[in-house]
Structure formats: structure tokens, C-alpha cells
Amino acid sequence: VSSLRADLEAAACIGADERGGVSRFAWTRELAQANAWLMERLSELGLTAELDPAGNVLGRWESGKGTAVLLGSHLDTVPNGGRFDGALGVLAALDVVRRLRAEGVEPRRPVWIASFNDEEGARFQTGMLGSRAFCGECDLEDWGGRGIPEAMAEAGLDFARLAGARRVDEVGAYLELHIEQGPVLERSGADLGVVTAITGMLGFRARFVGEANHAGTTPMEHRRDALAGGARTVLALRDAARERGDMTANVGVISAEPGGFNVVPGAAELTVDVRSPSPETYAALEPLVRETLSAIAAEEGLGLELAETHRKPPVALDPGLQDALEAAARDEGATTLRMPSGAGHDAMVLAHHVPAGMLFVPSRGGVSHSPAEFTSAEHCELGARVLARAVRALLG
């Protein structure tokens, strides 16, 4: 059993929940326990281990000079999550340093490891709070009202000192190994994915308003059925995404009001989530959604309320680091696929500040955010070896 595999086993026990998954949320006892475990491992490897003001665990191998090569991911999870999402990247970073130590390498620049806090944002509906604070993107006002200051205080941290987590200026490159969380790699047959860009995402809450009526006494031609607007939206956005090719569209939540089997829906509410890694297509998403839904509402004689819920433009990852990861994979005898990431990651935040690269390992069946999430030990270890090669190249 490799050290990485043993570390994955050990980490999966911390915050193991009664439904067979892992539940570790920001500023909870479970994540604190995982952080303490990680800091012990970092110290064993001779790194300076600390918990920063945002709750990120930072391990620093201060060696040589210049900016650091930062390896990172996260140890927090979604509720009842899997054991690989986030944890693999942190433990692979440990494995890289362990290899470099074993090889007696004396790095010509610092090598850092980060376990970013609250990437999933499961507890306070935030997301990437730790890496954003690390990059100086603290939106204190937005985060202040959700109970975060209180949760931080209970964990011995001070919300007012969040800005002190900014260390990105000392970093020269960021690398993250992560599971794909989708089916593309497995279906392609490639061993590893070299991520080209992280998808941009845009979300809305849409509400069609018609007229609630008796479903038996109102003839079809006199109805203004709000759910017809909702149903047409589901299908029209799917058609548009299929046609365009480099985008996705999803309606994940839908309801009809008043919600009786014998009442024609007077209102229908739904969520719209559209994504694209291409800047051109991303720019077209908002007009696409607005025009599609407006046209449906007009044709159905319905009112339409459309409120934006989230907006994150796509981020291209560094071409030089893509090449470096691809070369490292080739040298390990692994096949690769260049692909965008359909999910957000800490690398998305870092990429706005420093050259950032991401490497994917396959997810069996594309399953993630579930206890069934699985990546073979072989793929995990291959990913860590390729990461180590890429780091060696960066160290010169």
C-alpha cells in the first residue's frame, strides 16, 4: 500500500458520516480534526505548518528564493460527500513533497501546500472562501451576514482579520490535482485530463405567471398555464445547449402554484443554470436565456420574472502549465485529454492571480458528491507521480 493510498484511507475516516460518506464543513470539529491531522503530516515532512486567518492550512517548504510553487486543493466536503473530491489534491501534494524529500531534492524556490477552507461552501452557501481570502478577494460585507463571523469565533478565528490570509503575492505558480467529477475521461479512455479552462456559469431563478383556473371547467383555449412556460423552458434550453455544443443547460428545481392536481398552474418557478468554458459562448448565455424565456412568455401570454442568482465567467488555465502537465504525463507513459472543467475549483480563483494548472483523474461512472464517488488507486498514484514530475520541472 502506497503512502498516498494510506493517507486517503486515513482522511476518509475523519468526518465519516452514518450514510457511508464524508461530511466535513468549514469551521466544524470534523474539518478541524482533518486540518490537525494534515498539519502533523506537514510537520513530519519538515514543512512549516499553520492555520491562516481564513482557516486555510498552509505548509511551507521555504527553500531557495523567488516565488513559491503552490500545490493545493481542499479538505472540506459537500454533505455526505465522497472521499476523493478535494482530499486527493491535498494528499497528492503531500505525496509530491514526500517524493522530493526522498530524492534529496533541495528546491531552488519555495514549495507550498495549501488545503483551502470552505471550497464547497456547503455550510454557508459561500464557495471558495478560503482561496478567495488567500487571493485577497475578501468580500467582507457579503460574508458578514451569514453567521460566518460567529462560526469563525467559535473556531478561535477572527472574521475581522480575514484579509490577513492574503499570501498569493508570494506564489509564482499553482497546481491542483482533482477528480474529474464527470464521465468524459472514463469514456475517452485517457488516463488523465489536462484542464484547459474552468467553465463559466450563470444562473437565474425564473417565474412564469399565468392564471390559476379550475382544470375541469376552463376550456384549453382559455388557459394561461404557467407550467407550460416552465416546460418549454426545460426543452428549449436543452435544445440550445445541444445545438451549440460547448455549453450545458440545466433546470434542476421546478414547482407549480397553487399545486393542486385539479388547478391549472397560475405560476411556475424554476432554476436555470447555463455554463460554458468558452468566453464567446459564455458571453452569449445571458442573451440566450433572456431571449428564449421572453419569447416563451410572450407566446404563452405569461408574465416573466427573471432574477440572476450566480455569475462566474470562465477562466482559462495557463497554457505553459498545460504543456508542462502534458509533458510530465507523457514521461510517465500516461495518455492525456485536454478538456475543460465543468465544475468550479480553487484553481478558478488562483488563475486570476498566478499561472494555474489543473490535472484530472477519472471518476468512475462520472459520479461525485456521493459516497459512491470512486477513482482507482492506480489513477490516484499516477496523478500524483505526474504532479511530482511537473513540480520538478517548475523547480528547474
Added chain:
Amino acid sequence: VSSLRADLEAAACIGADERGGVSRFAWTRELAQANAWLMERLSELGLTAELDPAGNVLGRWESGKGTAVLLGSHLDTVPNGGRFDGALGVLAALDVVRRLRAEGVEPRRPVWIASFNDEEGARFQTGMLGSRAFCGECDLEDWGGRGIPEAMAEAGLDFARLAGARRVDEVGAYLELHIEQGPVLERSGADLGVVTAITGMLGFRARFVGEANHAGTTPMEHRRDALAGGARTVLALRDAARERGDMTANVGVISAEPGGFNVVPGAAELTVDVRSPSPETYAALEPLVRETLSAIAAEEGLGLELAETHRKPPVALDPGLQDALEAAARDEGATTLRMPSGAGHDAMVLAHHVPAGMLFVPSRGGVSHSPAEFTSAEHCELGARVLARAVRALLG
């Protein structure tokens, strides 16, 4: 102010709720109060007034010989209902007897008035319990498990004696005046509707099963989106109903699971309600629903579970009584429209046992089951006068 108008005002105060509507449910204090009020009015008119074992109020003018002419409707309401639905038919029956008394008529056969209990079924999700008991259709087993025996006991009634409410064998004809609860009469410009049939209705709960997936990482072509099945159902049934003409279709309730904006729905549940007053079309409804949904499931690669929730075949009303109501309207100078009823009524139950006829007055804007339900005093009084003429004709 006419007596009918005054009675409508008086009845609307009993069970008036804080949201401007009327809430009177089976075996509650509010309905008991309305029943007591009605029994006083019946007694004043010289009728034998009684509360039968099912909670129906029965007023009997025993005169002449042979089977009775029964006039009826109901005083129970939906939650926050209107003041006309049901009440108009009961109070118009009072008005008919009041007119006959004033004219000194000595009927050659009995004239009865019934206010059937629990037509709406709002409290125990039953529906037409009173008229069904009156017709001997007591399904004691079905009704026993919903708290009805306990509610009856609190109201001083004995569930075990429900079968004693059967009196339909003494009835020779049934007439009911009711608001239309739809927009057809108002839009047609006719004063009154002569009901030809009561629509048949058929209902299902449908569940499409696909695969829940990450909405960002799962390419469009790899999704099995259960909500796509739901959306196509909404539109396909609407198209079929529009095309066929003599039917309606409604999806009034819908949901997606697990219900996250960023998760492709793994399951979608919805209600299907289809109706037709035509026996031929009604017979085609079940295959239509089953084939449409099965085809959608097959095309989308989804599983489908389809469970029947309700089934009531259409009921034709008596042609002789339709003619009698039309002739009476003509003699009052009123225009009529022959039309089916899209909603169920006590007449639907009675029509299986005795010749039954129904007369509709217009509902403003087609609105019902709402405090905004409204029919003009002129239309109410016209309906009562036409009903009186039809009764006189039946009395010979």
C-alpha cells in the same frame, strides 16, 4: 331585495373566514350552524326538516303521492371558498318552495330539498359523501380509515349507521342549480346553461426516473434528465387535448429530485388529470396517457412509474329534464346554452339512480373556489325562477 338574495347574504356569514371567503367543512361547527339555519328556514316553509345519518339536511314537503321531485346541492365549501358554490342551489330550492307556497300550489307529488353533506370533500379528501350515502353508495371500508368515524361521533352521528341515509328510492327526479365555475357561459353571452353531461375524469401520478448528475461536468449527450420527461408530458398532453377538442388535460403539480440548481434531475414527479364528457373520448383517455408517457420515457431513456389516482366516468344527464329546463328558460325569456360540466357535482351521483338535470348560471371571469367567485343577483334570481317553472312542469 329578494328573499333569495337575502338568504345568500345570510348564509355567506356562516363560516365566513378571515381571508374574505367561506370555510364550512363536513361535521364542523360552521357547517352545523349553516345546517341549523337551513332547517329553521325549511320548518318556516312547513317542510319536515331533519339531519339524516350522513349529515345531509333533508326537507320534505309530503304532498300528493308517488316519488318526490328532489332539489338539492350543498352547503359545505372548499377552504376559503366562495359564497355561491353549492349554497346557491340549496337556497334556490328554498326559493322555489317559497314561490309554490305563495302561489297556493298543492303538489301532486312530494317536493324535497336536500343539502348534501361533504360534496367538496375538503376535510377528508372524500367528495360527495352525502349524496353517495343518500344513493346507497356507502363504501364504508374506504371511508372508515380517514378519521371520518371520529368526526361523525363528535357531531353526534354514528358512522355505522351511514347506510341508513339511503332515500334515493323515494325520489323520481333530481334538479340542481349551480354556478358554472368556468368562463364558457359568460363568454357565450347566454343567460343560463343546460347541462348535458358531467365530465369524466381520470388521474395519475407519474414518476420519470433518470440519473442524477452534476449539471456542470456531465455533457448534454450523457444525461438522462427525468425532468425532460416531465416537461414533454406537460406539452404533449396539452397538444393532444387541443387537437381532440372535447377533452382537457392538466399537470398541476410537478417536482424534480434531488432538487438542486446544479444537479441534473434524477427523478421527476407530476400529476396528470384528463377529462372528457364524451364516453368515446373518455374511453380513449387512459390509452392516450399511457402511450404518450411511455413513448416519452422510451425516447428519453427514462424509467416510468404510473399510478392511477382517480377515475370517474362521464355521466349523461336526463334528456327529458334537459328539454324541460330549456323550455322553462324560454318561458322566462332567458337564452340558454347546452354544455357539459367540467366539474363534478352531486347530480353526478344522483344521475346513476334517477333522472337528473342541472342548470348553470354564469360565473364572472370563470372564477370559483375563491372569495372572488361571483354571480349577479339577476342571474341567481333568473336561475331560481327557471328552476321553479321546471318543478311546476314536473308536478304536472
